[in-house]
Amino acid sequence: MRLIHRQSELILPSEITPREVVEERRDFIRKLALGSIASAGLLEMAGRRAFAQSIGGQGTHLAASANTNYVVMDKKTAYKDATTYNNYYEFGTDKSEPAQTAGSLKTRPWTISIEGLVKKPLVLDLDSLMKLAPMEERIYRLRCVEGWSMVIPWIGFSLSNLIKKVEPTGSAKFIEFTSLADKKQMPGLQSGVLEWPYVEGLRLDEALHPLALLTFGMYGEVLPNQNGAPVRVVLPWKYGFKSAKAIVKIRFTSEQPRTAWNQAAPREYGFYSNVNPEVDHPRWSQSSERRIGEDSFFAKKRKTLMFNGYPEVASLYSGMDLKKYF
Ligand code: MTE
Numbered sequence: 257m258r259l260i261h262r263q264s265e266l267i268l269p270s271e272i273t274p275r276e277v278v279e280e281r282r283d284f285i286r287k288l289a290l291g292s293i294a295s296a297g298l299l300e301m302a303g304r305r306a307f308a309q310s311i312g313g314q315g316t317h318l319a320a321s322a323n324t325n326y327v328v329m330d331k332k333t334a335y336k337d338a339t340t341y342n343n344y345y346e347f348g349t350d351k352s353e354p355a356q357t358a359g360s361l362k363t364r365p366w367t368i369s370i371e372g373l374v375k376k377p378l379v380l381d382l383d384s385l386m387k388l389a390p391m392e393e394r395i396y397r398l399r400c401v402e403g404w405s406m407v408i409p410w411i412g413f414s415l416s417n418l419i420k421k422v423e424p425t426g427s428a429k430f431i432e433f434t435s436l437a438d439k440k441q442m443p444g445l446q447s448g449v450l451e452w453p454y455v456e457g458l459r460l461d462e463a464l465h466p467l468a469l470l471t472f473g474m475y476g477e478v479l480p481n482q483n484g485a486p487v488r489v490v491l492p493w494k495y496g497f498k499s500a501k502a503i504v505k506i507r508f509t510s511e512q513p514r515t516a517w518n519q520a521a522p523r524e525y526g527f528y529s530n531v532n533p534e535v536d537h538p539r540w541s542q543s544s545e546r547r548i549g550e551d552s553f554f555a556k557k558r559k560t561l562m563f564n565g566y567p568e569v570a571s572l573y574s575g576m577d578l579k580k581y582f
Contacts, residue, residue: 313364314485318473320391320411326467328395328565330547333406335475337548342482343400344501345450346435346442353444354482361441361502363486370418372508373428378421382486386472388421389413393476394469399531399564401495405545410490411473416464424460424508431463432456432513433489434505450516456500457513457527458491462572467492493566495529526582530573531564535582 344354366382391411399405419431437453439445445452462468469490472479479485484501491498497517507513517525524538533543544557563569573581 314359314478314481316478317476318391318411318478320393320473320476323392323394326392326394326396328397328407330397330407331549332395333408333547333549338406338408338474339480339482341548343402343496344444344482344484345447346437346444346452346454346502347482348444349447349449355480357443358481361436361481361485363481363502366486366504368487368504368506370422370506372432373425373510374508375423375425376421385418385470385487389417391472396469396490396492397564398490398492398496398499399545399560401497401525401529401537401542403540403542403545404548405558405560405564406548408474409476410469410471411476412469412471412490414466415468415470415489416466418470418506419460419464422508427510428508429460430509430512431458431460432505432507432509433500433503434507435500436502436504450520452516454500454516455513456489456498457515458498459512459572460508462491462569465569465572467566467569493530493563493569495525495531497525498529528573528578528581530569530578530582531560532562532578532582533560534562535579 340355341351342354343351344358347354347358364382368380368382368385370378370380390413392413393409393411395407395409397405397407433456435454435456436442437445458468469492471484471488471490472486474480474483479488484499487503488501489499489503512527515525515527517529518527531542536542543560545560546555546557
């Protein structure tokens, strides 16, 4: 299914670049930045238009500069797969349901409240939030606890930009993310599969790690609703369920937050939930994964990597028994 491009009040139709063109341009820019095409003049020419900021609704172009420190060289997951195979229980438990039912979610106006143990609490509208730092494109692996994975070009900036702005107090040790829970818009809330709203959390030092991405777009566009519009987090070294979608509240706490999946099944879903091939889920192995798009009959499973292949986070957990703190 291809999403219908909704026209934003903020950009003219003539300014909307088709996704394929944007993607092609981004690949070109990335190759330039990586040195495979060596001409600064060409980079400037190709980049000038792509980097012009514009903020629209679902499906509209979202400008960002490629951050070459965060590029996974694996083949990117096809846009169609990433936008039609989703976990988003507020819109149903079947992978195909969010793409069918989330389209009507109203993502504007949207406010996000940043509260709790901070010196400068804030209520921000989406545009102000998006302007806090320059947008970057980062290609991350996403590993779901269910045993599949994708490679997605996300757009956003490090969550640390927002955290520093609100100035956490000395007693803030954790950060809690709350997703929207609106029965009128989210048919999945009728089911008792989870306690709503969807809540996730991190230790404050994890949230400050530069990899933790406050995310507004993917594949050169504003996030499709089924992928967590208008704002979500993406934490690539953790199982996908830690990456809460459609965030309306961020709260700083001294105590470890009670998270939705941990409450639903504490033996199965720990607070940390770092990708770890050595710690099996009680009902299945976590040592390998199926890459979405590579699932032909003959396709081999991939070995799952410690921290999903992001060893730079290891120091956050030094001295911790990761079997106990799974
Ligand atoms: N956030 C909310 N609010 N509700 C959800 O059901 N599912 C999680 C996570 N964030 C979920 C959520 C799970 S299990 C995964 S694997 C990822 O979103 C999937 O993100 P994607 O659909 O963009 O691939």
